[in-house]
Amino acid sequence: MTIEPQRSATEGEANTVQQITTSSTRASDATARVLTNYIGGEWIPSSALATAPTRNPATRETLALVPLSGQSDVAAAVHAAADAAEEWRATSPLARARALFVLRDRLAAHRHELSLLVTRNMGKTLEDARGEVERGIESVEHACAVATRLKGQNLEGVARDVDVELFRQPVGVVAAITPFNFPAMIPLWFLPYAIACGNTFILKPSERDPLPGERIVELIGSIDAIPAGVVNLVQGGHDAVNALLDEPLVDAISFVGSARTARHVYRRASESGKRVQALGGAKNAMVLMPDADPELVLKGVLGSAFGAAGQRCLAGSVAVLVGELEQQDLLRNRIAETAAQLRTGDGTDQATDVCPLIAPEDRLRVEAEIERAEAEGATIVLDGRQGGGAGGAELAPTVIEPRDIESAIAREEIFGPVLTLVRQPDLASAIAWINRGRYGNASSIFTSSGDAARQFRWGIQAGMVGVNIGVAAPVAWFPFAGWKSSFDGDLHANGDDAFEFYTRKKVVTTRWR
Ligand code: NAD
Numbered sequence: 001m002t003i004e005p006q007r008s009a010t011e012g013e014a015n016t017v018q019q020i021t022t023s024s025t026r027a028s029d030a031t032a033r034v035l036t037n038y039i040g041g042e043w044i045p046s047s048a049l050a051t052a053p054t055r056n057p058a059t060r061e062t063l064a065l066v067p068l069s070g071q072s073d074v075a076a077a078v079h080a081a082a083d084a085a086e087e088w089r090a091t092s093p094l095a096r097a098r099a100l101f102v103l104r105d106r107l108a109a110h111r112h113e114l115s116l117l118v119t120r121n122m123g124k125t126l127e128d129a130r131g132e133v134e135r136g137i138e139s140v141e142h143a144c145a146v147a148t149r150l151k152g153q154n155l156e157g158v159a160r161d162v163d164v165e166l167f168r169q170p171v172g173v174v175a176a177i178t179p180f181n182f183p184a185m186i187p188l189w190f191l192p193y194a195i196a197c198g199n200t201f202i203l204k205p206s207e208r209d210p211l212p213g214e215r216i217v218e219l220i221g222s223i224d225a226i227p228a229g230v231v232n233l234v235q236g237g238h239d240a241v242n243a244l245l246d247e248p249l250v251d252a253i254s255f256v257g258s259a260r261t262a263r264h265v266y267r268r269a270s271e272s273g274k275r276v277q278a279l280g281g282a283k284n285a286m287v288l289m290p291d292a293d294p295e296l297v298l299k300g301v302l303g304s305a306f307g308a309a310g311q312r313c314l315a316g317s318v319a320v321l322v323g324e325l326e327q328q329d330l331l332r333n334r335i336a337e338t339a340a341q342l343r344t345g346d347g348t349d350q351a352t353d354v355c356p357l358i359a360p361e362d363r364l365r366v367e368a369e370i371e372r373a374e375a376e377g378a379t380i381v382l383d384g385r386q387g388g389g390a391g392g393a394e395l396a397p398t399v400i401e402p403r404d405i406e407s408a409i410a411r412e413e414i415f416g417p418v419l420t421l422v423r424q425p426d427l428a429s430a431i432a433w434i435n436r437g438r439y440g441n442a443s444s445i446f447t448s449s450g451d452a453a454r455q456f457r458w459g460i461q462a463g464m465v466g467v468n469i470g471v472a473a474p475v476a477w478f479p480f481a482g483w484k485s486s487f488d489g490d491l492h493a494n495g496d497d498a499f500e501f502y503t504r505k506k507v508v509t510t511r512w513r
Contacts, residue, residue, distance in 0.1 A: 035067060036235075037067075037232075040229045041227070041228025046234075046236070048236065051065035053065055054121060057122065057355070057357065063121060064211065066207045073243075074234055077232040078173060078244075078250055080232055081229055081230075082200070084229025085170075085200045088199075088200055089169070091198070093146050100143055100196055102225055103192065104141055114184055114212055115132070118133065118183055120211075125308075135476070136216075138475060142193075143498070146193075150197065152166040153166040161513055167505070168499075171502055173199065174251060175201070175253055176189075176255070177254070177257070178203070178205050178256055179256050181312060183206060187203050191231065194502050202233070203233045204241060208359070210235055214235075245272065245274075248272065252502070253274050253276045258281045258413070259281035259413070261280075262279065275501065277488075277493065279487055280488065283318060283412060283438075283439045284444070285316070285317075285443050286319050286445070287427065287434070289427065289445065294334070298335065301470055303471065305470075306342055306397045306419070309417045311358065314442050316444060317413070317418065318421075319419060320423075321421060322425070322430050335399060336399045344356075354417055357394070363393050366395055366418060367385055370383075373400055379401045381400060384398035384418075395416055398416075399421065400421065428455075438484060439486045440483030440484035440486050442462050442465065444468075445460075447468070477494075477495060478495045480493045
């Protein structure tokens with residue numbers, strides 16, 4: 001049994017780790033390259049004295065040192081973006097779309113290099129990393145539709161000699177703050193739409209794996225049609241984030257990360273009057289109906305729960321077994337037996353199904369959650385806590401049946417390769433149990449009944465829903481975000497919402513006699 005990637009690459013090409021292994025990425029902590037910020041078209045050293053190492057999760061090799069930029073670095077980036085705003089806004093939508101065509105081609109030409117960089121910096125398997133990069137390219141392709149999407153509305157003759165027109169204009173200077181688990185794709189959920197709509201942009205990638213984001217910005221720097229200051233990059237952690245949230249010249253914030261940080265970002269940015277979309281954490285449940293195709297169930301559930309070691313916002317971390325007790329037992333055993341065969345290891349090894357966690361401290365955190373569940377009387381159906389290769393960051397698939405289905409292991413995000421099993425007698429109780437949870441990112445059902453699928457689609461409280469699909473990731477032409485505690489804001493990422501989020505509407509009422 002191998003794990004399906006979130007989405008496989010569309011093109012195959014031989015890759016070798018050596019392709020992007022440079023002297024700087026091999027360096028030890030002492031000699032590692034210190035990353036710089038990209039401001040107004042120049043790579044500029046951060047004013048920060050403090051740095052944090054970013055490592056290869058599989059080998060713990062230090063790849064670079066990330067400067068923990070502060071307010072003055074953020075202010076410099078914001079001013080560069082503000083200075084470039086008027087000229088960029090005056091560039092025609094068609095010219096901006098053509099700049100994105102070039103970006104699309106640049107990313108496609110570097111797709112294998114970028115995938116390998118994602119694997120080396122974040123840890124996920126190469127197959128998974130390729131899927132991530134393709135998804136990012138897809139957002140750029142969608143953003144190329146900008147000239148069509150920015151068209152306004154009009155209504156002639158609302159009163160004698162009076163006409164009304166609606167125009168869409170850019171919001172201004174916008175920033176994206178992104179998480180570690182999709183270091184290439186998530187910056188591309190925002191950057192192409194933001195600049196397509198005529199905004200100027202600042203990226204603050206996760207300090208844990210900032211290299212794919214840096215490389216994307218480097219590629220942008222080589223595109224003449226995207227002038228200096230339109231795209232900027234600030235490396236750092238909390239201080240850089242808070243400076244962006246407080247900066248009066250920043251008009252909109254796009255955030256993706258944990259629910260707790262999302263709420264912080266939403267509150268603080270709203271306080272200074274910004275437009276905000278803050279995508280948070282998740283606890284996604286998969287309902288397994290007794291009439292489901294067993295092959296689809298196994299493939300879907302294992303891929304969703306253990307792919308990227310459970311470090312996906314769309315990870316199905318709870319399987320809700322519906323039906324007769326004996327049938328539930330059989331399925332539980334099959335899931336555990338098949339999960340036990342998955343291979344944990346370095347993401348660059350083609351035999352690997354389950355990659356390491358981003359860092360050993362994350363393994364310790366997830367282990368502590370397993371121990372807590374055990375202490376609360378849960379049955380550890382499959383225990384992945386042996387070993388701990390990859391410098392202590394690996395954790396093998398773990399399957400848990402809690403005694404209390406309201407406990408943390410069943411209700412809170414663990415963000416590791418841990419699948420929790422919950423039993424319910426029927427579909428209605430399964431939907432009701434899921435809806436009582438505080439998250440609403442995604443949810444899936446496995447069934448061969450159209451009626452059950454429809455009931456589920458109707459009643460489930462989630463922004464993204466799968467039917468016989470374990471990872472229900474919408475393509476870029478549809479909006480991506482959850483409900484309830486998984487999302488703070490109104491307009492989702494991608495889809496039509498992206499063009500809405502990055503534009504303001506102006507309505508002009510005119511009288512000509
Ligand atoms: P995180 O919240 O720790 O970090 C995200 C970003 O916020 C980073 O850039 C980080 O520097 C910054 N940050 C973290 N804590 C902060 C604080 N206290 N103040 C200011 N800034 C802060 O998230 P993560 O661990 O990098 O990513 C994993 C989380 O992201 C999971 O919860 C996952 O579900 C979620 N996620 C959600 C989606 C979605 O679409 N809803 C997609 C991907 C990831």
